[in-house]
Amino acid sequence: MNGSVVTSGQQLLEVWQQHTYSEFVLRDAKGALMTMSENPALVIVSAKLA
Numbered sequence: 487m488n489g490s491v492v493t494s495g496q497q498l499l500e501v502w503q504q505h506t507y508s509e510f511v512l513r514d515a516k517g518a519l520m521t522m523s524e525n526p527a528l529v530i531v532s533a534k535l536a
Contacts, residue, residue, distance in 0.1 A: 501521050508517030519526075 505518050505521035508514045508521065
């Protein structure tokens with residue numbers, strides 16, 4: 487996906503499915519990263535569960 491723009495909900499769904507399949511089924515970090523932008527950002531949100 488690097489260098490391209492996702493323009494529709496269907497394309498976004500397909501990219502998300504490929505990403506999660508690569509990350510959790512194949513356990514392929516490089517494959518998951520290929521579905522991301524060139525400069526991905528990580529946002530950590532605290533759930534404040536105790």
